Amino acid sequence: MRETLRQLSNRQLETLNVIHKKGLITKKNLQAITGMTLTTLNRVMKSLEDKKLIIEVGTSESTGGRKAVEYGVAKTGVYVIGIDISRTYVKLIISNLKMTIIKREEFSMNDSFSPEITVEKIIGLIDQKLLELSIDKSEVLGIGVGTVGPLDREKGIMINPKNFFNENWSNVSLKEMIEQKTSIPCFIDNGANAAILAEYLFGNGKDLKSIVYIHCGIGIRSAVITDRIIIRTMNDSEDAFAHMIVESNGERCICGNKGCIESYSSIEAMIKRFNLRVKGSNNDEEIREEDYKKIFDLALRNNEFAAEIINKGAEILGIGIANLVRILNPQLVILCGPLIKNYKLYYDMCINTFHKINYLNNEVIFSKGGRFKEDAIAIGAAAMVIEHYIAK
Secondary structure (H helix, E strand, O other), rough: HHHHOOOOHHHHHHHHHHHHHHHEEEHHHHHHHHOOOOHHHHHHHHHHOOOOOOEEEEEOOOOOOOOOOOEOOOOOEEEEEEEEEEOEEHHHEEEEOOEEEEEEEEOOOOOOOOOOOOHHHHHHHHHHHHHHHHOOHEEEEEEEEEEEOEEEEOEEEOOOOOOOOOOOOEEEEEHHHHHHHHHOOOEEEEHHHHHHHHHHHOOOOOOOOOEEEEEEEEOOOEEEEEOOHHHOOOHHOOOOHHHHHHOOOOOOOOOOOOOOOOHHHHHHHHHHHHHHHHHHOOOOOOOOOOHHHHHHHHHHHHHHHHHHHHHHHHHHHHHHHHHHHHHOOOOEEEEEOOOHHHHHHHHHHHHHHHHHOOOOOOOOOOEEOOHHHHHHHHHHHHHHHHHHOOOO
């Protein structure tokens, strides 16, 4: 199937791409979008149907005349794999061409998960799930991976990601490792870029020109799409926003500067601030990174210092978002990640801070989690594969 897609003409690719993005579309609407004559369009669509890439799905609502046939991409025969490799977990999905998830698996990572062990676990899951679904590897277009930057995206190398429990995650040739073991093409991008692609093409950002995606977890990860283009940072890193300075003489950040958003608003930063405060105290014990929820539990039990740390982190994030919105003027800001998903007080404080200082009244919509929630990176990674083949 990969070779079939490579051999498609520009008109075939254009038609398939439109049908893929629209979900369901009539021939009349296809003709209006592509500008093809009906004779040409009929020939192109017949070819795509013969190749089992598109199918007749049903009929549209009638406006008084004969109901029009609607077309969609095939539900079977073409599949993609999307993988989300975070610092603490791996999520894997198998999707069809319609971007419908037909299998989802996830496992946690600890300090024993070296790159080699992690890839072996991923490959084992891929083989197992393809067998369960009776999918041949020749039907899989590719494997998309959304992971932690910085990256050499073309070579598929994770350069020196921070905060992995296992210290061997440096200069990892992830693309090569996966391709050698699966014989399936692999495509890699940072996780935030994968997630924003999913939301832009198929989620809450569909039909918008400019959106921002911010993931709040161990670190602060972000991505931006403006005028249908992903704004790429140096080394395809996803922490450019995280290191925006909002307090010139503030907390020391891991990047070496002071007062970065990351040094207040991430899980790692809040744990560090909490443990520095309680060190040597008999009242509270230090909290490990994986037990970060304890800080929020303490805040809910009226622990003043825990509440102060969380409120400060959320406030700084809100200030940073206000700065970003003034620069980019996005239509949509999606906030997600464990801090957003699990703690309403963090999300509310962030949004309230934004609105307090949004004096220019930028018209921006906030979405808590987006359409795809915690699946966004894996779905976006799968979408990245399809885009490689059809978005010419």
